[in-house]
Amino acid sequence: MAGVWVDAGETTPPRTGEAKIDAGQVVDRGVLTDAAQLHRLRSGDTEEFERLVVTHHALMYRVARAHVASSAVAEDVVQDTWIAVLDGLTAFEGRSSLRTWIFQILRNVARRRGQREARVVPFSSLMATELGERTLPSVDPERFIPPSDHEWPGHWLWPPRQWECGVEERLLHAETQALMAASIEELPPVQRTVLWLRCIEGWASEEVCLALEISAANQRVLLHRARSNVRGSLEALLEES
């Protein structure tokens, strides 16, 4: 699945259901757990299901891909998740948002798959690996005054500079966007997934913790590493010229 990156500010269609407020919907951090939407899905409304697939499928694939060893298995996991979602629709009580529930099912499907196939890397062990890399600093230690200094150990030797006022335009430039996309691609899978959910999909931290089954503190550690990494790449690009 090739990543196509576009400027969401210009192309994002209005979120389904936001235009019309029905009775019985609960606003969950900007996500509508919509009784009417649920009713339409249960009664077999194909358009409603299509909207759901268009909204979540690509991201589900991304999350699944972080769990499993091959893209073919990830596609199976996503497909099995949709089947489980449909089978569970009647019993779904709407206590969490629909998407949180869908991503919890996805995680369970991926985990079951992991028990069947030795090739599958459990998410928990991926995460343990990423969190174990505690020695990786957010900024290159060379940029700070060494600990041996008597006056200012740990303070900037090469401080970052304010990005120029034209930077907004440069950040939207295709070259910059491609670099950001590439540096996100290179992140370890759990960091990438957390960054994706928080920054691109706009999920709240509580929701990310629920869907990925990680603690709030670990979520912040992973998010911090991911952000710091992308900032470093951007800084290098912007300083170059």
Next chain:
Amino acid sequence: MVPADMKCQEFVELVTDYMEDSLPAATRADFKAHILECDGCGAHLDQMRQTMQAIGRLSERDLEPEALARMLALFSDWRTQA
């Protein structure tokens, strides 16, 4: 003049905790005092914010038509079974 109680190297590790509002009150106060007195860390924090905003403008909309068709076929099967 840079306050000695928080080092820049410590500051850069606390940025996300600060932005997520999860620093203990005393550390938060040190962090904010540090921004006021250290241009380098101020620039770093601004860059982290600008990076977040820039990432937020990226978006992936690449659902392949075949994948959508397969999922709609699933739905159609489910509907006839129900």
